[in-house]
Amino acid sequence: MSTYFNKVKDYLLNxxxxxxxxxxxxxLFVVENPEGGIANLVVDCEDPILIIEGLLFEISGDKDDIFKSLLMKNRExxxxxxxxxxxxTKVLFRDTLQLENLDQNELEATLNSLELLLSEYSEEIISFSKL
Incomplete structure (x- = not known):
């Protein structure tokens, strides 16, 4: 076990x-924060990086417009x-951070970014998931 595992666990609990x-x-951890709309988010210590990844939705229909919209939203x-x-066919949220100098503020910034994305873009995500 790396020393990072317990550090990341402490940050998540804090x-x-x-x-x-x-x-x-x-x-790795699977975490949730129902108040922020986050469920089944994987937080994986893959030395030298921390991978934060979660499934948002699956798509089966016409993908070109969805991909274009997602790429445009990535900019924001x-x-x-x-x-x-x-x-x-599976659209995920993903971020990677360096484990060596990871601090709680960095992890919190990623998690806050996901929560903000889910709150601001939820209608589009729901509509994409129905296609």
Whole structure:
């Protein structure tokens, strides 16, 4: 186990995130913050980086307009970005941070960015998920 795992865990608890799953062997957490609209967010210590990733929605219909809208919105996201899984059908939020000099403010900024994205862009995300 790296020294970063416990540090990240402490930060998540200080930020009042619920740890719904913890995998010591893989050095990852699944967290939620219902008040911020966050559920099943994976926080993975992959030395030298911390990966924060969560599924937002799946798409099956016409993708061109959705992709264009997501790419345009990426420009406005403070931390992190929309990404696709390897199948191109799952839209994820993803951010990476350096573990070596990670502080609580950096992690909080990423989590706040996701919460802001979900609150400001929720109608679009819901409509995309129905296509």
């Amino acid at each position: 930020l009042e995130y619920n740890i719904v799953q913890e995998d010591l062997a893989e050095e 996201i403070v931390h992190g970005a929309f990404t696709l899984d390897e199948t191109g």
